[in-house]
Amino acid sequence: MDGLSERQYAARVGLSRGAIQKAKDAGRLVLHADGSIDAEASDKRRAETTDPSKSRAAPKAPAAPKAKLKPVPEAAVSAVSDTLREQGMPAPAPSGGMTYLQAKTANETMKAQERRIRLQKLKGELVDKARAETLIFRLAREERDAWVTWPARVAALMASELAAALGEGITVEAAVMQKVLEAHVRAQLDSLADIRSGLG
Template identity: 70%
Template sequence: MQGMSERAYAAHVGLSRGAVQKAKETGRLVQHADGSIDATASDARRAATTDPSKSRALPKASTPRMKPVPDTALSAVGDTLREQGLSTPATGGGTTFLQARTANEVLKAQERKLKLAMLKGALIDRERAVGLVFRLAREERDGWVTWPARAAALMASELAVMIADDGVLEPAMMQKVLESHVRAQLDSLAEVRIDLS
């Protein structure tokens, strides 16, 4: 026998014999002419074709290094993990695949939560809300701009009646008349309602 048996290779890589048989059937192992397994070539082929997230065995030191991840991506992963109270990777290549995958799952969950809130009507469109608040503020400003012209005639007639009785206008009377008209103006402005539907 030139190479390893299925059982010997399974012990070599830390997998079950069934997993080795499955890898053999799918062509992920290199075999010699006698059907035995070429361990070195098979290790390289498995490393190249195995998804790290589905691998149970720890990567060996001989595993080829992957492309470095940019620092901006690492900081985004770190921010996401930090928001959730999870351990954060060190910037500069210290992120593990598991940390990146966890951050990705957290972001997907947050995105689903926002979509669900929008579907339930708990969130509103920012531009629409800003437009509604702007319209409301403009209506309130316009109400106050036109108020003196409307209230002046009413106040003058009320004050003229008060002065005619005794000939003296006290500051308290002026304040009382002004307060009653300001309250009436505020009551009319309170009737404005924002419709977010």
């Protein structure tokens, strides 16, 4: 075989085998004596005899879709910078962007921190902040309520002990003692109310 088969020539010029057979039947291809296609001569004849307005352009390769890169939010960049600084590593400038290695390092550091926190929670070393604040508030309220009712419980006993200690003829009224104690207890509770827990 001196030339190309229909299938080989079709692959070479980017047409279907049926289109090559039509061109062969129409006499637009140059054939060798054995019936194979003379590629060079056939290309030349096809170019001369084909109407350019009716020819199909060579199929274009589909354009690869352009990957749309989403801009990284400033909050994410600053979080990465903070994480790198906490670990004693150089952080990128706020407007200078960051390298892939810096972002990867910060990501791995944050993963390690999350795992450490999860492990500490499982071991019972960490408690939920809201739960701790609720518990502290409840305990403080119970303590305050106990102190508010304390003067009424002990005023009569303290009045009699004080009268006995001061000697005969001196009496201390329980109601007066209760009022004095309540005033001092409330003043103390008011001063303690200004103390805030260190959980904030």
